[in-house]
Amino acid sequence: MKHVKRVIPVTLLLLFALAANALPIFAHHGFQAEYDGSKVIYITGTLTKLEWENPHAYFWVEAKDATGKVTTWTFEGASPIAVKRTGTVRTDFTSNIGKTVTVRAIPGKDGTTKGAAETIKLPDGREVVVGGKRFFGDSKSGGEY
Amino acid sequence: MRRRLGIHAVTAISVFAILHILSGSARAQSGTGQVSVAGFGKSTAQPLSPGGPAPRAADGHPDLSGVWFPGKIGREDLTAEGNPARLQFDPKVTPEEKPPYQPWAAEKVKKLSTLDAEILRPSVNCMPRGVPGMFITNPYPIELILTKTEFIQLDELNNNFRIIPTDGRAHSKDPDPAFNGEGVAHWEGDTLVIDTIAIDQRTWNNFAGWFHSDQEHVVERISRPTMNYLTYQVTIEDPKVLTKPWTSAPRTWSLGHEALQEYYCTNNREEEALKALRDLTEGPKK
Incomplete structure (x- = not known):
C-alpha cells in the first residue's frame, strides 16, 4: 500500500504546481488559471457539437x-x-458537424482533454478565428475574451 | 477498501493524463507556437482619425451619443490583443497607480488564492461589472444616448443599462445598494460628471480583487473631444478600504458603426470548471 500512498501527494503536487503557474495579478481573465498558455496543441478530429451562447462558444x-x-x-x-x-x-x-477539423488551442491545466481555442481549420481549407490569442509562450499576459 | 482503490485509480489516471499531455506525445501534436493565422495576435489596425469636431446637442453640450468601443480602433478585434491601439490607455505613457489599499484591505486581497480570485470576479461569474467596471473592466462596446434630461448607457455585456439624470440633482437619502449604484450627473463645461454612491459590494474595480465598502464614492468624467473619441476618467474614494482617492488614467473609447448585440450570460461553464479545479488543488469550499 506504500506506493499508493505516495501517488496522492505526487498528484496533488503536480496539480498544485500547474495551478500555481497561473498569472500575475494583472491578468484579465480565467483563461490562464484554467488553461496553460505556454503550450499550443493542434487537435484533428470530427466536429460533433456546438454551443453558440454567451459568455463563450x-x-x-x-x-x-x-x-x-x-x-x-x-x-x-x-x-x-x-x-x-x-x-x-x-x-x-x-455545416461541418460530422466532418474533420483541426483546432489550434492551449490545453487545460487539469489534465483533461480540453482547450481554449484560437482557430479552427475547416474542411474547405479555411482557418478561422474562434478565440482571442491564447498561446503566449514565455509571456504571462492573458486575454479578456 | 473498494472506495479507496477507486480514488487511487482516478488519481493514478490523472497523473498519467497530466504526464501524457505534458510530454506532448498525445495524438494532439504540440505546435512549435508559430501563429497559424496571418497577423493573429498582432493586428495592425490603426487608431481612428479624430474625425472633426464633436457634434453638439441643442443645449450646446457635446453630444456623447454613439456606439463606443474601448481603445482607439472603433471596433472589436480578437486578433488585435497585442495591438496598443486596442488599449484604453498606454500604461507606459500614463501609468495608473495601484489601488492605495489600507493595510487590512491589502492583506485581504493578497490572501485570495489565484483560483478564488478567478471565481469571484465578475468576468468569470457573470455578475454585473457595476460602476465603474462597466467602463474600466469592460472589453465590449457600449451605447450612450444623451437626451435633454438623461444620460443612458447600454452595455452589450450582460445586456446591462443605467439611466442617469443630468439635471444636477443631489443624491437621495440612503439609497438601496444597486450594482450600478445611484448615479446623478451635471455638466462642468464640456465634461459630464457622474456621481455614484450605494454600489453593491459584489462589484470589483479591477480584475484582481479590488473590492469596496458601502462607503465607496465614484466620480466619472466623460467628454467627447472630437467626433471619433470619448475620454473617460474616474476617481474612486473609499474611506474604509483606501488610504486616499484613486484616479484612473484618462481612458479612450472610439466611435463604432455597428449595433450592440444581445449578450445574456446563459451558458457559463467556467465558474464550474474553476470551482472543480479549486476543489482539486485547494480542497472543497462553498
Missing part, C-alpha cells in the same frame, strides 16, 4: 489518441459576438 471534437482510442475534446472559444466580429459565423460550425 463551446465545441466538441472527437479525436483519436496515440493508442487509437477516440477521445472527446472540449474547446472553449470567445463570446460568439466577438467571434462573429472576426468574420467567423455559426454556420462555419453547424
